[in-house]
Amino acid sequence: MSSVLPASFSDLGMPSALMRAVADLGFETPSAIQAQAIPALLDGRDIVGVAQTGTGKTAAFGLPLLAAVDPSLGAVQAVVLTPTRELAMQVADAIQSFAAHLPGLTVVPVYGGSPFLPQQRALQRGAQVVVGTPGRVIDHLERRTLVMDQVRFLVLDEADEMLRMGFAEDVDKVLSRAPQQRQVALFSATMPAQIRRVAEKHLRDPLEITVARQSSTVTSVRQTYAVVPFRHKVGALSRVLAVSDADAAIVFVRTRGAAEEVGSALVEKGISAAYISGDVAQGEREKIVDRLRSGALDVLVATDVAARGLDVDRIGLVVNFDVPREPETYVHRIGRTGRAGREGEALSFVTPSEQSRLRQIERTTRVNLEQITIPTPADVSAHRVQAMLGRAQERAAAGRLDLYRESIAVYLAQNPETDPVDLLAVLTALAVGDEGPGVKDDMDEELDRARLAPARHETGERGERGERRRASTHIAGGPARWRVAVGHRDGVQPGALVGALTGEGGLTGKDLGKIDIFGSFSLVDIPGGLSPEAMDRLSRTRVAGRPLRIRIDSGPRNDGPRHDSGPRHEGGRSSYGASRPAHGPTRGRS
Ligand code: AMP
Numbered sequence: 001m002s003s004v005l006p007a008s009f010s011d012l013g014m015p016s017a018l019m020r021a022v023a024d025l026g027f028e029t030p031s032a033i034q035a036q037a038i039p040a041l042l043d044g045r046d047i048v049g050v051a052q053t054g055t056g057k058t059a060a061f062g063l064p065l066l067a068a069v070d071p072s073l074g075a076v077q078a079v080v081l082t083p084t085r086e087l088a089m090q091v092a093d094a095i096q097s098f099a100a101h102l103p104g105l106t107v108v109p110v111y112g113g114s115p116f117l118p119q120q121r122a123l124q125r126g127a128q129v130v131v132g133t134p135g136r137v138i139d140h141l142e143r144r145t146l147v148m149d150q151v152r153f154l155v156l157d158e159a160d161e162m163l164r165m166g167f168a169e170d171v172d173k174v175l176s177r178a179p180q181q182r183q184v185a186l187f188s189a190t191m192p193a194q195i196r197r198v199a200e201k202h203l204r205d206p207l208e209i210t211v212a213r214q215s216s217t218v219t220s221v222r223q224t225y226a227v228v229p230f231r232h233k234v235g236a237l238s239r240v241l242a243v244s245d246a247d248a249a250i251v252f253v254r255t256r257g258a259a260e261e262v263g264s265a266l267v268e269k270g271i272s273a274a275y276i277s278g279d280v281a282q283g284e285r286e287k288i289v290d291r292l293r294s295g296a297l298d299v300l301v302a303t304d305v306a307a308r309g310l311d312v313d314r315i316g317l318v319v320n321f322d323v324p325r326e327p328e329t330y331v332h333r334i335g336r337t338g339r340a341g342r343e344g345e346a347l348s349f350v351t352p353s354e355q356s357r358l359r360q361i362e363r364t365t366r367v368n369l370e371q372i373t374i375p376t377p378a379d380v381s382a383h384r385v386q387a388m389l390g391r392a393q394e395r396a397a398a399g400r401l402d403l404y405r406e407s408i409a410v411y412l413a414q415n416p417e418t419d420p421v422d423l424l425a426v427l428t429a430l431a432v433g434d435e436g437p438g439v440k441d442d443m444d445e446e447l448d449r450a451r452l453a454p455a456r457h458e459t460g461e462r463g464e465r466g467e468r469r470r471a472s473t474h475i476a477g478g479p480a481r482w483r484v485a486v487g488h489r490d491g492v493q494p495g496a497l498v499g500a501l502t503g504e505g506g507l508t509g510k511d512l513g514k515i516d517i518f519g520s521f522s523l524v525d526i527p528g529g530l531s532p533e534a535m536d537r538l539s540r541t542r543v544a545g546r547p548l549r550i551r552i553d554s555g556p557r558n559d560g561p562r563h564d565s566g567p568r569h570e571g572g573r574s575s576y577g578a579s580r581p582a583h584g585p586t587r588g589r590s
Helices: 016-024 032-042 057-067 085-098 116-124 134-142 159-164 168-177 193-202 230-243 256-268 282-294 327-334 352-365 377-390 392-398 402-414 420-432 442-452 463-472 494-503 532-540 577-583
Strands: 047-050 078-081 107-110 129-132 153-156 183-188 207-210 220-227 248-253 273-276 299-303 315-320 343-350 481-484 515-517 522-525
Touching: 016 057, 016 085, 032 047, 032 057, 032 183, 032 207, 047 057, 057 078, 057 085, 057 153, 057 183, 078 085, 078 134, 078 168, 085 107, 085 129, 085 282, 107 116, 107 134, 116 134, 129 134, 134 168, 153 168, 159 168, 159 183, 159 193, 168 193, 183 193, 220 352, 220 442, 230 256, 230 315, 230 343, 230 377, 230 442, 248 256, 256 273, 256 299, 273 282, 282 299, 315 327, 327 343, 327 352, 343 352, 377 392, 377 420, 402 420, 494 515, 494 522
Parallel strands: 047 183, 047 207, 078 129, 078 153, 107 129, 153 183, 220 343, 248 299, 248 315, 273 299, 315 343
Antiparallel strands: 481 522, 515 522
């Protein structure tokens, strides 16, 4: 391989129709993966590209794929497999845009969870390129609505995701059914042994291209972390969002329950947020992502599964609410920002005991994460004032201020001792809507301690669980609000919870306060606290067939500014859309 990479698209040997499309799209110089993959693929070679989203990999395979296809032949000649329906649609759109100057060329996306017939009709009308999820592609092959006899170009996009999602057999089947005379391009963010085996079995002497994460010309993500004790994560998150300049943010959480809990907590604080998880229906998920794309929504809380393939240029901030267990997941998560040549930031919250996991991510990604300090209430207030002052000139220019001027003049005349600057400060505080930055509170003190303390190493029990266990030793008479892992979804009624807590937990009805039942969890007030023994017994107790897994509630009731605006407000309207009422709590007792 030559050590000097082609600096312009005209050096890559592409047909003129594709050169024009690239110019129309405003691509000036090829990205690293494009500079290496395009000439090799145009040459007829197979390739293995180790590259993540945001590196320009779609054009790296999409352009040579089109060069290999004959638009005048009404048969499928190229098939791209993607892990998700969202990615299938995006890739199909991208390839169609690269084909702008190839009249008659049709790209058809096919994916599960959507009626078969319209896809079948689209294929019957004639398509040269099919982009689809493996399962649905197999369905079409089996019903002979898709024929691969003329296929000469195959792409596996995000191959590691496809295997992780259980598509290994389907991918193998599609590759085995394609004609022997074909080219294959395999793209993957990571290269586990399973992917190597796929490459060995189905690719011929592939050229391996790795683009270093940092040297990518398209991606620019500042990677930071903050040490945040588990119970302050929601408070810290709302402050981070309140001072962020990002247009939109994604908050990654590990579980469905956490998605619901964190999403609800942000909405409660007035932030324009919603959540998606495997529990939210596909159609609803798409609507939420569309709102994020259009700017109707600013913060999306998501599990890894639900956010796969998500491609929204507005995302300037990714928050890892939990540190991912695998460095690969981290890489996928941060790929959601810094897209389309924009700047992005990825902030990871680590609890004091999770810092070794962070080191593992640093080793794998070969990037040192920079430690940041969580904004204080004063930072939040200062940010709001700056945002308001930033709009002052524009507002002044718009006029219609006479009424306000007169009111102020009257006020000053009636209160001659008032200093006009003091009055301005008061009005600003009222407009900003907070109490003014107070002294540091408990949360700030704990955050400072956590930030400055030397890294604690995980021993035996890992991460959060270790932390929870420490918390459980000083519970008696302590935290009043507890969280149990059963909710509406499990058909739980308040009576069943009271029964379990008073039976197994050895409490009496008087020990219990308010019970709120949510979709996948419930919150219970136990003002007198729980002994470690009671907690132990209760964590193993089952209600509606599911373990209670009781623990201190560390979520929505955290402190942090009450009137936080996220990156932008949605006029106080709940952003839960249609799903909100179903997720609202049922009050059990009060
Ligand atoms: P991808 O990694 O294929 O998802 O591409 C990420 C983003 O970069 C997309 O919005 C592309 O349109 C854009 N892009 C791809 N190649 C280039 C290029 N050579 N110059 C500028 N933008 C590009």
